[in-house]
Amino acid sequence: MNLELQWLVWSIALGLVHLMAYACVILKTEGVMWTAGPRDEGQPQYGLAGRLARAQRNYMETWPFFAVAVLLAHVMARESAQTALGCQLYFWSRVIYLPLYAFGVRWVRSLAWVVSMLGLVMILGALF
Structure with missing residues (x-):
């Protein structure tokens, strides 16, 4: 498996980390009855649970x-040093993004997002 596909596999694992981080926090804050129920009242949009939900949604948007x-x-067959670097920029900036969002760190979180988009654009650039 080449480097870019390895980063893709790691990015799937990172998506699961997003999912499980939110699931663990929501279970702790809302309890088993809420998580097992129909959730008619919607998902909490406040505090750590809300920030993790928004971070997960943002990850799934990109x-x-x-x-x-x-x-x-x-x-x-367009893999190159550019695509490998783009994958690494995307992945590591998304790794950093999650705790920054969870702890409500402004500006640096946005910078991490911009770097991830730069990585994505680098991969895309290799396709043209």
């Missing part, structure tokens, strides 16, 4: 673009 770009680079 991840499909990353996954498709990596797969296209592989299928089109």
Whole structure:
């Protein structure tokens, strides 16, 4: 498996970390009855649980673009140092993004997001 596909696999694991972080916090804050119930009253949008939900949603807004770009680079045989660096920038900045969002760190969180988008654009650039 080449480097770009390895980063794609790690990005799937990171998505699961997002999911489990939110699930653990919501279980602790809302309890078993709420998590096992129909959740008619909606998901909490406040505190740590809300920030983790928004971080997860943000990750899922960008991840499909990353996954498709990596797969296209592989299928089109366009992997290069540029795509490898783009994958690393995307992945590591998204790793940093999660705790920054969870702890409510402004500006640096936004910078991490911008770096992840730069990584994505680097991969995309190799496709043209």
